[in-house]
């Protein structure tokens with residue numbers, strides 16, 4: 001997110017030395033607003049359903065681009081609860097618990113990904129954020145060279161001993 005005006009006093013923001021680096025901030029010291037631009041935590045789910053992985057395509061992504069289920073946390077929500085809520089909301093499935101996979105940086109989006117394996121049951125019903133989904137057998141999954149793709153690669157390697165191959169994948 002970028003700001004042009006101070007959200008506290010509405011003056012234009014300037015780039016100046018705040019802390020140890022140049023950042024956007026208010027030029028009025030009595031206001032003191034600094035846009036720290038810290039990474040935002042995002043939960044990601046490797047959904048296991050009927051013995052396969054579910055990958056889904058967001059409405060905003062190009063055709064043939066499928067990835068993990070992701071979402072932002074609500075205030076006071078734990079990542080474990082948040083990732084299960086996202087699976088329920090976006091796929092209409094019933095989560096059966098979570099297994100932590102790892103933390104992954106996603107610098108391009110200024111996000112810190114908290115990745116879980118989420119076994120789930122039920123019938124897939126996509127919400128409006130998603131336009132398509134597919135079942136992928138573990139040994140046919142390819143990983144994309146970005147945050148959630150590395151989570152999938154590591155989970156396949158560490159839990160199933162499967163060496164996934166990289167895939168071409170472009171998300172705008």
Ligand SMILES: [Zn+2]
Pocket residue numbers: 006007008009010011026027028031032033
């Ligand atoms: Zn200000």
